[in-house]
Amino acid sequence: MQSYNHFKVEDFLNDPSFRRWVLGRSSEEESADWETYVYSRPPSLKALERARGVLAGMAPATVLTDEYVLEKSEQILAYTVPRRRLAFSRGLAASVSGFLLIAGLAWWGFGRTYLTAPGPPAPAVSYQALKKEVGKELKEVVNASEKPRVVLLPDGSSVLLQANSRISFPTRFEKEKREVFLSGEGFFEVKKDRSQPFYVYANEVVARVLGTSFTVRAFDHDTQVQVLVKTGSVSVYQREETVEQETVEPSATTPMLVLSPSQKAVFQRQDFKLTLSEVKAPELQPIEQETFIYLRTPISAVFRAMEKTYGVRIEFDADVTKNCTLTATLGDKPLTDKLDMICAAIESSYVYENGSVMIKSKGCQHLNP
Numbered sequence: 001m002q003s004y005n006h007f008k009v010e011d012f013l014n015d016p017s018f019r020r021w022v023l024g025r026s027s028e029e030e031s032a033d034w035e036t037y038v039y040s041r042p043p044s045l046k047a048l049e050r051a052r053g054v055l056a057g058m059a060p061a062t063v064l065t066d067e068y069v070l071e072k073s074e075q076i077l078a079y080t081v082p083r084r085r086l087a088f089s090r091g092l093a094a095s096v097s098g099f100l101l102i103a104g105l106a107w108w109g110f111g112r113t114y115l116t117a118p119g120p121p122a123p124a125v126s127y128q129a130l131k132k133e134v135g136k137e138l139k140e141v142v143n144a145s146e147k148p149r150v151v152l153l154p155d156g157s158s159v160l161l162q163a164n165s166r167i168s169f170p171t172r173f174e175k176e177k178r179e180v181f182l183s184g185e186g187f188f189e190v191k192k193d194r195s196q197p198f199y200v201y202a203n204e205v206v207a208r209v210l211g212t213s214f215t216v217r218a219f220d221h222d223t224q225v226q227v228l229v230k231t232g233s234v235s236v237y238q239r240e241e242t243v244e245q246e247t248v249e250p251s252a253t254t255p256m257l258v259l260s261p262s263q264k265a266v267f268q269r270q271d272f273k274l275t276l277s278e279v280k281a282p283e284l285q286p287i288e289q290e291t292f293i294y295l296r297t298p299i300s301a302v303f304r305a306m307e308k309t310y311g312v313r314i315e316f317d318a319d320v321t322k323n324c325t326l327t328a329t330l331g332d333k334p335l336t337d338k339l340d341m342i343c344a345a346i347e348s349s350y351v352y353e354n355g356s357v358m359i360k361s362k363g364c365q366h367l368n369p
Contacts, residue, residue: 004037007044012051022055028128035129039204125204125239126220127183131168138168138181148285148311150335150355153180157198158334160187160287160310164219185217187230187287189334201239205267208235213332214259215288225267228279229259230288231332236265238274292330292338299324299346303359310335316359321346324364 004012012018020026021034038048131138143149143161151159154173161167165184178198190198192211200207202218205225212232218225227236237256257265257276264279287309294302299321303314324346330338339350339357348361
C-alpha cells in the first residue's frame with residue numbers, strides 16, 4: 001500500500017483505491033489495508049475523514065460511477081475549499097446538485113459528523129483487519145445458516161454463534177492469554193481461569209474476562225458494538241494498541257467500563273463514545289434468559305430445553321432414561337461442562353460430534369432426590 005501520509009482531501013478523492021473502499025467496492029485485502037491504515041492514526045487522518053464524508057454524501061445517487069464521483073467531488077470542493085481545484089481530468093460541471101452542496105457544506109462545518117446515507121461509513125477497524133494484524137494462522141468458523149451454531153474453543157469454552165457471524169481463534173491458546181476475533185454476534189460461556197484472561201476483539205472494542213457468560217454484537221457495518229453481561233463481570237474498553245502490543249491491562253488513561261450482570265456497554269463507532277446502560281428483556285436471546293437451574297426436573301425436559309437453547313440435537317433413549325431427573329445449577333458453564341455435570345448426575349456418558357450429542361445411559365433405578 002502506497003504512503004498516504006501527506007494526502008489532502010482532494011488527493012484522497014482522486015485516488016481510485018480510496019473511492020473503492022469508501023463506496024464498498026474494494027476487495028477484502030484492500031479493505032483490510034485501508035482499515036489498518038486508518039487505525040494507525042496517520043498524519044492525514046483529518047483529510048481522509050473529510051474526503052470520506054464527501055463520498056458518503058453521494059450515497060443517495062442511483063449509480064455511483066467513477067465519473068459521477070469525480071464530478072460531484074469537484075463541485076463540492078469548489079465551494080468548500082476556496083482557490084483550490086482538484087487535479088481531475090474533467091472540467092467543472094455547470095450546475096451543482098442542491099442536496100450535495102448543502103450536504104457538503106454541512107459536512108465541512110461539523111468535521112466528524114457523518115452525512116446521512118443508506119449505511120454507515122467504512123469502519124475504522126474490521127474483523128478482517130484484526131485477523132491480518134495478528135500475523136499468524138487462525139481457525140475460522142462461519143455460521144452461514146439461519147440458526148445459531150455452537151463453537152467449541154480450545155480451552156473448553158463455548159460460543160453460541162448467531163446467523164451471519166464468524167469467529168477466528170488459534171488452534172491452541174497462548175499460555176498467558178486466550179484471544180478470539182468476532183464479526184457478528186456470539187454468546188460466550190468462558191471457562192474460568194484467572195491465570196489466563198480471555199479477550200474478545202470486536203472491531204474497535206476489547207472485552208476481557210476471566211470466566212463468565214456474555215454476548216458481543218459487532219457486525220462490521222454496524223455503527224455500534226455492544227457487550228451484554230449475563231453472569232460475572234466483563235471489562236470493556238477501546239483498543240489503543242495493535243493486537244500484538246495489547247497488554248494484560250489497558251493503560252490508566254483508557255476509558256473502561258466494568259459490567260455486572262444485566263448491564264450493557266455500547267460503543268459508538270463514529271464518535272468513539274462508550275456508554276453503560278441496563279439490558280432490557282426484548283434484547284435478549286433465549287440462552288441469555290435461561291437460568292439452567294433444575295429441581296427434580298425430568299431429564300427429557302432438561303435435554304429438550306438445552307436443544308432449544310443451544311440449537312444442538314441431543315439423542316437419547318426416552319424409555320431408558322424415563323426415571324432420571326436432575327437437581328443442579330449449571331449456571332454459566334460452557335456446553336460441554338454442562339453435559340459433563342448432567343451425565344455425572346445420571347451416571348451416563350455422551351459423545352459430542354458435528355453439532356449433535358449422543359447420550360449413552362443404562363437408566364436410573366429410582367428418581368433422583
